[in-house]
Amino acid sequence: MKTIGITTTVPIEVLLAAGYRVIDLNNLFITSEDYGKYIEIAERDGFPKSSCAWIKGIYGAVLENEITEVIGVIEGDCSNTKVLIEVLKQKGIKVYPFSYPHSHSLSDVKKAIKDFMSLFGVYETQVELIRKRLNDIRKIAKRIDELTYIEGKVNGFENHLYQVSLSDFNGNIDEFEEMLLKKLHEIEKRSPVMRKVRLGYIGVPPMTGDLYEFVEKFDSHIIYNEVQREFAFPRAENAKDIYEQYYDYTYPYDIGFRLEKIKEEIKKRKIDGIIHYTQAFCYRAIEDIIIKKELDVPVLNIEGDKLNHLDARTKFRIEAFLDMLSDLKGC
Amino acid sequence: MRILGIDLGSREVKVVLMEDEKIIKMFKVSTMSFYRDYCNFDGKIVVDLQKLSIKDVDIAISTGYGRNNTDLRKFEPINEIKAHVYGAIYQSGLKDFILLDVGGQDVKIVKVEKGIISDLELNDKCAASCGRYLENMANVLEVSLDELFKHYKDPVELNSTCAVFSESELIGKIAEGVNLESLCSSVNFSLYKRLKPLLTRFKGRKLVLSGGVARNSALIKYLSADYDEVISLDYPQFNGAIGCCYYGRIRSKKE
Numbered sequence: 409m410k411t412i413g414i415t416t417t418v419p420i421e422v423l424l425a426a427g428y429r430v431i432d433l434n435n436l437f438i439t440s441e442d443y444g445k446y447i448e449i450a451e452r453d454g455f456p457k458s459s460c461a462w463i464k465g466i467y468g469a470v471l472e473n474e475i476t477e478v479i480g481v482i483e484g485d486c487s488n489t490k491v492l493i494e495v496l497k498q499k500g501i502k503v504y505p506f507s508y509p510h511s512h513s514l515s516d517v518k519k520a521i522k523d524f525m526s527l528f529g530v531y532e533t534q535v536e537l538i539r540k541r542l543n544d545i546r547k548i549a550k551r552i553d554e555l556t557y558i559e560g561k562v563n564g565f566e567n568h569l570y571q572v573s574l575s576d577f578n579g580n581i582d583e584f585e586e587m588l589l590k591k592l593h594e595i596e597k598r599s600p601v602m603r604k605v606r607l608g609y610i611g612v613p614p615m616t617g618d619l620y621e622f623v624e625k626f627d628s629h630i631i632y633n634e635v636q637r638e639f640a641f642p643r644a645e646n647a648k649d650i651y652e653q654y655y656d657y658t659y660p661y662d663i664g665f666r667l668e669k670i671k672e673e674i675k676k677r678k679i680d681g682i683i684h685y686t687q688a689f690c691y692r693a694i695e696d697i698i699i700k701k702e703l704d705v706p707v708l709n710i711e712g713d714k715l716n717h718l719d720a721r722t723k724f725r726i727e728a729f730l731d732m733l734s735d736l737k738g739c
Numbered sequence: 740m741r742i743l744g745i746d747l748g749s750r751e752v753k754v755v756l757m758e759d760e761k762i763i764k765m766f767k768v769s770t771m772s773f774y775r776d777y778c779n780f781d782g783k784i785v786v787d788l789q790k791l792s793i794k795d796v797d798i799a800i801s802t803g804y805g806r807n808n809t810d811l812r813k814f815e816p817i818n819e820i821k822a823h824v825y826g827a828i829y830q831s832g833l834k835d836f837i838l839l840d841v842g843g844q845d846v847k848i849v850k851v852e853k854g855i856i857s858d859l860e861l862n863d864k865c866a867a868s869c870g871r872y873l874e875n876m877a878n879v880l881e882v883s884l885d886e887l888f889k890h891y892k893d894p895v896e897l898n899s900t901c902a903v904f905s906e907s908e909l910i911g912k913i914a915e916g917v918n919l920e921s922l923c924s925s926v927n928f929s930l931y932k933r934l935k936p937l938l939t940r941f942k943g944r945k946l947v948l949s950g951g952v953a954r955n956s957a958l959i960k961y962l963s964a965d966y967d968e969v970i971s972l973d974y975p976q977f978n979g980a981i982g983c984c985y986y987g988r989i990r991s992k993k994e
Binding site for chain 1: 818820821824852853854855856857858859986989990992993
């Protein structure tokens with residue numbers, strides 16, 4: 409089976425229909441013991457110190473894991489990817505660009521996905537069959553998300569992990585489904601754990617995975633992971649076809665559309681405060697201006713760079729923020 | 740509902756009593772005298788409220804430098820950064836501001852958005868940008884702090900990084916014949932220059948000043964160039980203790 413790497417969530421149904429094993433390069437990078445080495449490789453090859461650690465990590469992961477084909481999302485995710493795939497191409501890797509249209513019109517989304525299908529020589533009917541199969545798995549992830557904020561049986565990190573993993577289904581949909589079902593049954597048997605402060609996490613998935621456990625020290629828990637949840641397509645079953653599914657997807661489009669969904673979830677999940685994570689050198693840090701103006705709940709912006717754990721100063725800031733949120737909430 | 744707030748500072752202990760959201764009493768005691776004359780130790784520090792002429796307290800909240808020193812019997816200790824933020828919210832009525840607290844022996848800068856701390860920076864490593872530095876320099880110049888604080892025109896450069904070496908540098912300037920007003924301005928300006936790098940990460944429109952140094956009108960003058968508005972609180976030195984009372988009020992309401 410041929411393997412293909414992706415730089416963020418793409419219409420994976422197309423790639424599976426084309427017979428590929430799909431690997432999310434972000435997951436390959438951040439879950440590796442060698443994550444620091446991957447960044448180092450990129451910097452040695454000339455990537456600037458003042459550039460995104462995700463881009464550098466993906467680059468290192470591609471080279472070190474001998475990935476020969478890569479889909480680079482050059483619109484709707486990160487503009488650095490445009491150059492990343494050019495550098496990879498120079499290294500002899502076969503690259504395919506994919507764009508989420510900035511216009512966010514259904515006809516443009518349709519065109520982008522149709523082009524993507526013809527690039528890989530697959531038909532809509534094949535893709536729809538795969539989509540239905542994946543939607544069964546997406547339902548399990550959705551249930552795990554509900555067990556987080558309704559029943560308090562899932563911790564913040566698990567909520568992050570079992571949704572973010574749907575970008576590539578860990579490279580094997582059958583095994584992934586089996587693992588997810590097993591996890592769901594184990595979770596259902598758990599006793600609920602209720603904590604005082606209910607937090608939402610927005611922004612790209614974190615480099616600093618220890619954030620989830622850290623906030624729990626202060627009687628708080630993250631019960632909403634915005635982008636990870638989008639990667640899992642919780643509204644997929646409402647979409648009549650693949651075009652609608654990827655149209656009703658917030659992450660690659662404008663901030664206004666993202667905020668609509670974020671506001672809905674804040675209300676539905678009774679969220680007290682938001683942690684907005686941004687990656688150093690990323691344009692999304694500027695979105696914080698709009699986010700803070702638009703949301704009624706307090707927002708703390710934290711930034712990650714190369715470390716895969718929180719630094720002391722960020723911990724101190726989170727602690728102060730949660731301390732005051734807790735006061736607001738009372739006893 | 741009577742709420743007592745005590746801020747155990749490095750130089751002075753500030754005491755505030757609030758009744759029904761109004762301050763009815765506030766006074767200061769030197770830190771040494773507070774522990775020696777108004778406290779006993781019985782496994783924990785016990786404050787003798789009678790000696791402080793305070794009675795009928797429903798809630799008592801303390802803050803100060805280091806939780807161990809502020810752990811008074813029958814008091815709930817709170818983090819001093821939070822105490823200062825609550826004090827500034829109560830006194831200014833603002834919910835979005837940068838708070839610069841220059842105390843006797845430390846400096847805190849806090850960003851507050853929607854009434855919640857979103858960023859902070861502390862300097863508790865070096866005394867060269869805090870109140871004690873100004874006291875020492877005023878002593879060298881043989882002027883009162885109030886006199887020192889007035890002067891902002893024609894400062895000359897004082898380049899020492901260290902608060903102690905600055906004293907000899909200042910003596911050098913006296914020997915060069917620099918006039919007293921300029922010398923006072925120079926001390927104030929050197930404090931501003933040391934605070935500036937700490938403040939660069941805290942851009943905003945409104946800067947609220949607390950701590951004893953908030954009375955320094957020269958510093959306010961210098962800072963005004965960097966912010967739309969520099970707000971001095973009515974009781975800058977009591978801000979931490981006022982914040983304790985405000986916190987006590989929030990807590991009692993939530994209960």
